[in-house]
Amino acid sequence: MSIKTRAAATALALAAAAGGATAHAAYPEQPIKIVVPFTPGGATDSVARLLASKLAGKLGQPVIIENRPGASTVIGAEAVARARPDGYTLMVSGSTTYSVLPALKTDLPYDPLRSYEHIAIVSLAPLVLLARKDLPASTAGEAAELARKQSGKGELMYGTFGPGSAPHLAGEMYAEAAGARMTPVPYKGSAPLVTALIGGEVALGVDTVASAAPHAKAGKVRALAVTGAHRSPQLPDVPTFAEAGLPGVSMVGWYGLVAPAKTPAPVLDTLGRAVEEVMRDPQVRKSIEDMAMEPVFMPGPAFRDQISSELATFGAVGKRAGITLD
Numbered sequence: 001m002s003i004k005t006r007a008a009a010t011a012l013a014l015a016a017a018a019g020g021a022t023a024h025a026a027y028p029e030q031p032i033k034i035v036v037p038f039t040p041g042g043a044t045d046s047v048a049r050l051l052a053s054k055l056a057g058k059l060g061q062p063v064i065i066e067n068r069p070g071a072s073t074v075i076g077a078e079a080v081a082r083a084r085p086d087g088y089t090l091m092v093s094g095s096t097t098y099s100v101l102p103a104l105k106t107d108l109p110y111d112p113l114r115s116y117e118h119i120a121i122v123s124l125a126p127l128v129l130l131a132r133k134d135l136p137a138s139t140a141g142e143a144a145e146l147a148r149k150q151s152g153k154g155e156l157m158y159g160t161f162g163p164g165s166a167p168h169l170a171g172e173m174y175a176e177a178a179g180a181r182m183t184p185v186p187y188k189g190s191a192p193l194v195t196a197l198i199g200g201e202v203a204l205g206v207d208t209v210a211s212a213a214p215h216a217k218a219g220k221v222r223a224l225a226v227t228g229a230h231r232s233p234q235l236p237d238v239p240t241f242a243e244a245g246l247p248g249v250s251m252v253g254w255y256g257l258v259a260p261a262k263t264p265a266p267v268l269d270t271l272g273r274a275v276e277e278v279m280r281d282p283q284v285r286k287s288i289e290d291m292a293m294e295p296v297f298m299p300g301p302a303f304r305d306q307i308s309s310e311l312a313t314f315g316a317v318g319k320r321a322g323i324t325l326d
Contacts, residue, residue: 027087027267031062034257035091037076039069043210043291047123047255048092050287051278058274072164072325073097074108081115085260087267091116094125094255096166099310104164104318105325112307116258117268120275121298121306123288125253126228127170128212128235130205130221132197140225140244143204144178151181159193159205162186164325167193167206169314170227170251172321174206177241177248197221208253209234210292227252234292250313255293256303272299 034052038044045067052063068076077097083089091097098112110116129140137143147156160168168184175182185202187193190211197205198220209226213234216223223238227249231240241249257275259268278284279297288295298306318324 027270028059028061030088031064033064033066033089035076035080035089036065036067037069037073037093037097040067043125044092044094044255046291050284051092051122054278054281054284055274058277072101078109080260081110083260085263087259087263087271089260091258092255095253095310098256098307100164100166100169100314103311103314104323107326113304115261117261117263118300118303119257119259119268119271121254121256121296121303122279123255124294124296126209126226126232127167127206127251127253128209128226129174129224130197130207130212131224132200132203133222135203140241140246143224144180147178147180147182155181155183156204157183157185157202159187159196159202160184161189164323166251166253169317170206170249172317173249173251177246194221213292233289
């Protein structure tokens, strides 16, 4: 190849590279869609809508929420995994999608690590152990002792959101830490679970702090312990499980933003910077705290580490407890 030909080829390559960089730098050039694999109105939807409204201002394009519920979030998660990796289809979902289901179910149409590019975890959602008011146990330790005494002769029953749900896993972690056998009872969400506790159908229940705090404050149920590294501002008098001497109960829900695998790195960088800026906004942080959650910014590598760690932990808990969703 002559010097002239080589120079021309180099010029063409540089032009192509510059053109590609310009194309990525222009992102976004059209509205962005965030898929939420839940119905409108829940915690995931609320977090996603807050994030969308603020991202729109940062990115200069509308950010639209599309609710695609069904099959325990699998319908929406699969749709995003199969979407074009151009940065215009994203997903906000919780640990149910990214670590709980994959740890307990083998035939999912997506892989929580390989199907997505992980942008950020933006909020943490602790759980709380509840007891009915007349249970002769005022702490998580006393309830554990009661559960041990009843093992083999009428096990204590505790309410969950169904097999394989975060409350179910947390309940099994609690039973393990207590050294007791307990019987999970499924309910279709927080409202029927709390109603069952008030009515004496179950002795204990595991719920989100966001849903349970008003009932605990009203004295309808008793809050015994919360998951997480520190106490919840909504229930400041309730100790963590670690404070209660049961550090093995470590299930904390969370919400994260992803894009389809192979989304270009410059697009991911743009989204990551925008999300980080949004999560520094005091108004955003207060809004999330008002939802009884903790605002955070955990970037892609930490997001992936969280999933990997929970897959191992939840898979082991599920195996020991005989939980399977296949």
